Amino acid sequence: MTRDEARALDAADPFAALKARFAVPEGVLYLDGNSLGVLPRDTSARVADTVAREWGEGLIRSWNDAGWIDAPMRVGAKIAPLIGAQPHEVVVADSTSVNLHKLLVAALGAQGGRRVILTEPGNFPTDLYIAQGIAATLPGVEVRTVARERIAEAIDERVAVVMLTHVHYRTAAMFDMAAVTQAAHAAGALMLWDLSHSAGAVPVDLNGAGADLAVGCGYKYLNGGPGAPAYLFVAERHQARLASPLTGWMGHATPFDFGDDYAAGAGMKRWLAGTPPILALAALEAGLAAFDGVDLAALYAKGRALAELFVAEVGSRCPDLALASPTDPAARGSHVSFAHADGYPVMASLIARGVIGDFRGPDLLRFGFTPLYLGFEDVWRAAEILGEVLASGAWDVARYRARGAVT
Template identity: 70%
Template sequence: MTDLDTVRQMDAADPLAAFRQRFLLPEGQIYLDGNSLGALPRDTPARVADTVAREWGEGLVGSWNSADWIGAPQRIGAKIARVIGAAPQEVLVADSTSVNLFKLLVAAIGARPGRHVILTEPGNFPTDLYIAQGVAALLPRVDVRTVPRADIVAAIDPDTAVVLLTHVHYKSGALFDMAAITRAAHDHGALALWDLSHSVGAVELDLTAANADLAIGCGYKYLNGGPGAPAFLYVAARHQATLRSPLTGWMGHAAPFDFGDDYAAGAGVNRFLCGTPPILGMAALEVGVDLWLEADRAALFQKSRALCSLFIELVEQRCAGLGLTLASPAAADARGSHVSFAHADGYPVMQALIARGVIGDFRAPDVLRFGFTPLYIGYEDVWRAVEILRDVLDSGSWDTPAFRARAAVT
């Protein structure tokens, strides 16, 4: 049995403890929703203010050159490349995760003529399924096939154009073996496209070692880039000359400032740019990525696993018999950096927790989801969260009309 003294010793020995002070977090909360929206880095307000007042206000249109706004997609992309184990010229920051998925999915299908299947799993993050369905509705003879995750490898066949999977599942936190599934896709002539939204910054990623083809991911979760931060995309260097983006906007042109009438795809990954980059969001994202890169990543991933394992252990010990069922893999190396428990009244229970300052979130139909961000969550935070969870469940304080009333965003 892990007791509070042990937990405090874990905090005292934590090599990442000082990073907590690099974030601005509200008093009186235990923020376990960094897997939905990461916390605010302490350096972000000044950087955004400088981008607004000096770069925009004083530099005006000249800042496209003088502040290198025009280079932000590649510059920040190269930093994210270090997070995911890619080469600098393989990653761009642009658009949203959904838009980037559309680009790469259509490009992947175009690169595999004669194959018509997008293979994915039911229960994948909705936008992945929806975008895939939209591609299938748009293009002739493209189908979306969903099979349970245990059957994915066996389902890859000569009709498979692309295997589209989320590396860490948004609800369960279950982790796919990226290298093994990518290999299986390649064995059958298919491409693999990975959604890294719940893994970037949260678990070890080495896209080069995994021989990954394509990936997309989110800037506002573990990269702490801010609400609706720009997303990123990865295209392996070996595919860049042949893949074509369907979103052929001017920023992806070979010479956008020649203002010619005919589209010519830009060099390398640049062709996957589309419109004008969102500079305020880029500025905030860059601070988050820079901060992440300061941390020792071995320590970070070790702490991530330790926080999640401690949470599971304490919940199972201290909340036994209170209606919770683990909805994440029990083994630390099979999970991302969040943990889910099912509860029949998950929605009001989560609202009651939030009212007590434990911020997680609810995912339909019955999942309480808790994210553990090693840069700003400590072991005693986990202890206190479990104590409050136990109290909420034990007291039945969650069972009120106010906690049952649904908000627009859950």
């Protein structure tokens, strides 16, 4: 493809105008929305208003008057259409890690004598670590890891819950959510999906797949800001029977009665623990507004086309660079990775030239494609710069090796 052809695709793109909703820095080609989404233009004003008017002027009255107390459920309901959930099946709370802990312990508690958490090696580290922490704390719990190709057949009568990340953080390999969920159910296990690398970028249909539980983070494709609050999903059919181990006051049925005995709130409320983080919730809510009025299926198709363009252009310019992601676009999420022995300094050189992706050790160059604020010419140009950097050999291995990881 020529640069003019990429420009023509932008001219015909119905989503091109959405870029104006974001404050993409001048001179930056941002291919890292899968790690930290770009700042939406409305977020600054929304956060400033929450600080100065709601907190500064309203003070304690804003818990009621500004709707603070309802924010976790209200913002959760706005995430629901992105993940195929009903509005009352999603709540915003805590971090992905903490939510994984809550749901895994709850799943184990609901599954009788089954004590195995089944997952894959190489899953996102916090998923593995949280499961290991539970195994170290609760008697008899075991974390079993099985290569993804053999997950379905490994679900046996000892497995309480299968925990997988829908789109892999390194390779972008995407599970068939419906098929794996069906396999879990066939063996009597619950299915927990981590949607951190998929929600907002690829189609996710939790209820269509019959999923039981899910978590996801707010700071990647949802554009909620660094360390944004996370969310969790519990299918309606499980809501009354699952119990959170983190029984904080905001999950109580009537927290403002200040009684001595815990009584779990109805629906998703019981998954709240502490006082909700209002400033961060305001930023996340503003981030989600970037999806307002957007045809999601068409948006995801654009994201896939962006990634396909990048893979094709890199393939023709850098024939020696190995794609570490599935070659079939339908089998991957919205990022792609390439393996390169000097991946770290190559990425540093790209960043110095304004192409921001990230590095995942030991050797992956990772690039994310966010259709809300990336165009075809952006992607074409990023591939061109990658080609120039690799052709030049202009990266300083020694200098960057000394620095530690680009996060």
